[in-house]
Amino acid sequence: MRNIVLERIVSLFLYVMVGFALFLLFRGHNRPGGGFIGGIIAAAGFLLYGIVFGSEKVLEKIRVNPRYIMGSGLLIALLAALIPMTLGKPPLTGVWTSLAGIALGTPLLFDIGVFVLVVGMIVSIFTNIMDVLKWNS
Amino acid sequence: MEQLAIVLIVLIFLMGLMVPVLRPLLKNYTGRILALVPFALFGALTFLFFSLPDETARIVETGFGFLPEMQFSFRIDGLSLIFGMMVSGIGGLVLGYSSFYMAKYAGKTKFYFFLILFMGAMLGLVFADNLLALFIFWELTSITSFFLIGFDHDKDKPRQAALQALLITALGGLCLLFAVIMIGNLAGTFRLSELYSQGFHFGAHSQYQTVFLLIFVAVATKSAQFPFHFWLPGAMNAPTPISAYLHSATMVNAGIFLLLRLNPVMGGTIAWKGALILTGGITMFIGAFFSLGQKDLKRILAFTTISALGTMVMLIGMNTTASIKAALIFFIVHGLYKGGLFMVAGIIDKNTGTRDITRLSGLLKSMPVTSIAGILALLSMSGLPPMLGFIGKELIYDAKVQMPELSWLVVPLGVAANMMMVAISILVFYEIFIPRKNKPAIALLHKEKELPGNFLAGPVILALIGLGLGMAPGWLNNILSNAMFYVQSQAVDVHLTLWHGFNQVLLLSIFTVAMGTVIFILRRPVGKLVGIIIPWTDQYHLPEKFNNLISNYLSFAGKHTNRIQHGYHRYYLITFFMATLLLIVYQLLSAGGEWFHPSESSPVRMHVVLVLIISAMAVLFAVFSKSRLSAIVSMGVLGYGVAVLYMFYGAVDLAITQFLAETIIMVIFVMVIFYLPDFAVLSSKKSRIRDAIIALSVGAMMTMIVLKARFINLEEPISQFFAEKSYLEGHGRNIVNVILVDFRALDTLGEITVLALAAAGVFTLLRFNPIKKKSEK
Numbered sequence: 001m002r003n004i005v006l007e008r009i010v011s012l013f014l015y016v017m018v019g020f021a022l023f024l025l026f027r028g029h030n031r032p033g034g035g036f037i038g039g040i041i042a043a044a045g046f047l048l049y050g051i052v053f054g055s056e057k058v059l060e061k062i063r064v065n066p067r068y069i070m071g072s073g074l075l076i077a078l079l080a081a082l083i084p085m086t087l088g089k090p091p092l093t094g095v096w097t098s099l100a101g102i103a104l105g106t107p108l109l110f111d112i113g114v115f116v117l118v119v120g121m122i123v124s125i126f127t128n129i130m131d132v133l134k135w136n137s
Numbered sequence: 138m139e140q141l142a143i144v145l146i147v148l149i150f151l152m153g154l155m156v157p158v159l160r161p162l163l164k165n166y167t168g169r170i171l172a173l174v175p176f177a178l179f180g181a182l183t184f185l186f187f188s189l190p191d192e193t194a195r196i197v198e199t200g201f202g203f204l205p206e207m208q209f210s211f212r213i214d215g216l217s218l219i220f221g222m223m224v225s226g227i228g229g230l231v232l233g234y235s236s237f238y239m240a241k242y243a244g245k246t247k248f249y250f251f252l253i254l255f256m257g258a259m260l261g262l263v264f265a266d267n268l269l270a271l272f273i274f275w276e277l278t279s280i281t282s283f284f285l286i287g288f289d290h291d292k293d294k295p296r297q298a299a300l301q302a303l304l305i306t307a308l309g310g311l312c313l314l315f316a317v318i319m320i321g322n323l324a325g326t327f328r329l330s331e332l333y334s335q336g337f338h339f340g341a342h343s344q345y346q347t348v349f350l351l352i353f354v355a356v357a358t359k360s361a362q363f364p365f366h367f368w369l370p371g372a373m374n375a376p377t378p379i380s381a382y383l384h385s386a387t388m389v390n391a392g393i394f395l396l397l398r399l400n401p402v403m404g405g406t407i408a409w410k411g412a413l414i415l416t417g418g419i420t421m422f423i424g425a426f427f428s429l430g431q432k433d434l435k436r437i438l439a440f441t442t443i444s445a446l447g448t449m450v451m452l453i454g455m456n457t458t459a460s461i462k463a464a465l466i467f468f469i470v471h472g473l474y475k476g477g478l479f480m481v482a483g484i485i486d487k488n489t490g491t492r493d494i495t496r497l498s499g500l501l502k503s504m505p506v507t508s509i510a511g512i513l514a515l516l517s518m519s520g521l522p523p524m525l526g527f528i529g530k531e532l533i534y535d536a537k538v539q540m541p542e543l544s545w546l547v548v549p550l551g552v553a554a555n556m557m558m559v560a561i562s563i564l565v566f567y568e569i570f571i572p573r574k575n576k577p578a579i580a581l582l583h584k585e586k587e588l589p590g591n592f593l594a595g596p597v598i599l600a601l602i603g604l605g606l607g608m609a610p611g612w613l614n615n616i617l618s619n620a621m622f623y624v625q626s627q628a629v630d631v632h633l634t635l636w637h638g639f640n641q642v643l644l645l646s647i648f649t650v651a652m653g654t655v656i657f658i659l660r661r662p663v664g665k666l667v668g669i670i671i672p673w674t675d676q677y678h679l680p681e682k683f684n685n686l687i688s689n690y691l692s693f694a695g696k697h698t699n700r701i702q703h704g705y706h707r708y709y710l711i712t713f714f715m716a717t718l719l720l721i722v723y724q725l726l727s728a729g730g731e732w733f734h735p736s737e738s739s740p741v742r743m744h745v746v747l748v749l750i751i752s753a754m755a756v757l758f759a760v761f762s763k764s765r766l767s768a769i770v771s772m773g774v775l776g777y778g779v780a781v782l783y784m785f786y787g788a789v790d791l792a793i794t795q796f797l798a799e800t801i802i803m804v805i806f807v808m809v810i811f812y813l814p815d816f817a818v819l820s821s822k823k824s825r826i827r828d829a830i831i832a833l834s835v836g837a838m839m840t841m842i843v844l845k846a847r848f849i850n851l852e853e854p855i856s857q858f859f860a861e862k863s864y865l866e867g868h869g870r871n872i873v874n875v876i877l878v879d880f881r882a883l884d885t886l887g888e889i890t891v892l893a894l895a896a897a898g899v900f901t902l903l904r905f906n907p908i909k910k911k912s913e914k
Binding site: 029031036092103111113114117126128129130132135 | 797798812868870882890892893900
């Protein structure tokens with residue numbers, strides 16, 4: 001039985017969740033938040049979406065295989081680890097530049113990597129479980 | 138030019154790694170086009186070959202390394218040039234040759250990938266100036282050759298042969314590592330150039346015997362010396378281009394190279410001479426002897442390789458100027474003829490469908506070019522003029538005759554081995570090339586003219602080089618002098634000539650050829666004799682013994698692993714908790730000191746107590762609940778309770794994470810739990826009581842740790858450091874996050890890798906079900 005009200009709310013709410021997750025990711029360096037928390041919240045948005053629409057719709061929504069998302073997260077974090085090495089510093093040293101008064105650095109890139117990986121991981125796990133359980137309403 | 142050479146070596150590595158990308162672009166031309174890089178390297182080395190002055194070595198620093206002691210620096214001297222030219226030149230020819238040979242094989246990408254990486258590793262080994270770098274390249278050759286030997290991985294035999302080769306050479310590799318570290322510690326440097334310039338020689342040191350033993354095992358395993366020789370004949374299960382390459386210039390010759398490299402550092406002692414001469418002599422003899430009894434052309438060649446390696450080891454062991462010179466020349470000779478012969482064997486195999494010498498015949502008529510290349514190589518193998526092989530053999534005899542104390546042993550052994558080499562050369566020549574009446578000429582699949590040039594080029598070029606160098610050996614004088622300087626650490630002038638004059642050595646040669654011919658004429662009785670001896674030695678068939686050893690070891694390990702890794706999750710947990718409990722409680726009690734300080738007591742806060750009571754009730758409910766779902770939900774309540782406590786004490790990030798993780802876990806749990814059967818009481822009352830006791834004690838332990846932790850400061854707390862540096866150097870006010878992504882980023886990197894692995898684990902657990910997949914389709 002379809003519940004149109006729920007479906008509308010959830011599909012709108014997905015964007016709210018992901019947006020809030022991104023917000024938390026970027027403010028994480030100064031206030032509570034960060035890549036891990038943001039990642040879980042974004043993934044929770046997809047999880048909610050999946051419960052209502054089924055896992056296939058989630059995969060349609062994100063278009064990319066979640067395992068690739070996971071892998072790219074790991075690669076982004078690795079990149080953040082390697083960038084300082086090109087400047088002759090030990091790996092994972094924070095390298096900072098300033099753009100319009102906002103300090104940007106490899107730790108942010110690292111955090112983004114964590115975010116992407118966590119989203120990919122949770123989405124991958126729950127879509128797989130749902131698939132096996134034939135949870136496609 | 139030195140830099141160019143090194144850049145080309147690096148390029149070969151890159152090219153190997155790029156093969157998966159390049160092959161779709163180059164299609165059938167892959168082998169031929171990729172061969173250009175080794176040829177370019179060969180060109181650069183040739184230039185150096187002519188321009189390198191005597192008694193100098195060029196060192197190229199790359200500035201790249203894993204450790205300060207382990208820089209990838211390269212040295213170009215006579216020795217590395219000789220080996221490097223053979224590796225790159227024959228490598229290029231083999232690549233061109235493979236282009237046609239491998240045309241119908243599946244998995245060509247894999248083939249080129251490993252072949253080129255193998256080539257790069259071998260070049261790195263030869264040119265390395267740092268012993269640790271040399272070790273790394275040494276291991277790389279072992280690993281890549283494992284994949285090359287086991288190329289037909291869907292067949293049983295190549296797989297076994299590859300595993301055997303890997304296990305044996307890896308044993309040697311480990312020995313080499315220990316030896317290298319010990320040499321480095323004794324000398325205070327890992328650099329060959331420093332070792333050489335210091336004139337370091339530790340023959341009198343008390344640890345010399347150990348180091349020598351390790352080096353000896355490394356060399357004997359890599360270069361297939363008795364009693365480790367048995368992996369080499371098995372290794373010819375690989376496609377022929379690989380055999381040609383492994384046998385002629387690379388892999389097995391790495392051991393020879395290592396001996397020559399280390400000769401100035403540790404050569405010439407009694408142990409060195411005794412062990413090398415003895416093993417080399419035995420290997421030389423049995424290799425030649427076993428080759429007589431074989432029918433498969435490649436197997437014949439494999440055993441003659443063993444014999445040749447034995448010869449080289451023995452010559453190096455003799456450690457005289459003449460013998461080192463002979464060893465160097467013989468390496469070139471052997472590389473040229475063995476590469477050529479293997480390629481000829483491959484061409485014959487491709488074109489007739491067999492390598493059995495009893496079935497092949499009359500190829501001289503039907504495949505003249507191949508045959509003439511093969512015959513020239515055979516001439517070189519049997520040491521007849523005007524090939525380079527003749528000079529090589531003359532020098533070997535010369536060295537042996539000059540060996541004062543041991544000439545009574547090495548001369549007869551060497552003559553006997555060479556007689557058999559001559560006999561086997563004539564036998565191969567007679568059986569497969571000469572047209573005979575009582576043996577029908579074998580049918581060809583293609584006419585020789587139809588075979589592509591790059592397929593025939595390999596053996597022809599190698600044979601012509603062998604011939605040319607035999608005619609004009611003076612070309613090698615300079616480079617040999619240079620190599621001799623670095624092997625013998627004294628200046629030696631080398632003059633090679635084809636004609637040595639009429640002397641004792643020439644008489645020996647004539648005698649050898651005559652006796653070889655006699656053996657050939659008497660091949661039927663000799664064949665019978667060998668036929669008797671081989672089954673007798675087969676009782677001690679080393680490859681099988683080795684396989685049995687390995688499989689026994691594996692089953693032994695399997696039994697014990699099954700005992701320890703029983704697979705019962707509850708017992709793992711019990712073991713883990715009990716061990717932790719005992720260790721930590723012992724530590725806590727023995728630490729002494731106070732557990733609780735009255736001044737720290739603060740007024741009881743009602744809301745905290747309330748949360749604690751709710752959490753405790755949730756736990757009790759979970760324990761005694763009869764339904765899975767309610768147990769899970771009550772565990773969730775506990776999780777939220779903990780998160781609320783975090784909130785009360787100001788750990789906001791922690792609390793958020795706890796809330797979120799708890800939520801996601803709950804949802805996924807509920808999803809899965811729905812499909813599980815109802816709770817059933819499977820455990821007895823006894824075991825439940827045991828579990829309860831363990832659980833309570835672990836809880837008590839945690840409480841004790843938390844209480845005690847406030848009074849034990851092993852190190853200065855670093856929270857102050859984090860608080861200070863967080864904003865100044867980490868540009869963040871949220872210390873938790875700065876720690877996660879900056880101060881302790883390596884931990885985080887490890888953790889997220891674990892997360893990715895966990896997700897991969899879930900995926901494989903859920904999806905990897907081949908039987909189900911088939912039935913669904």
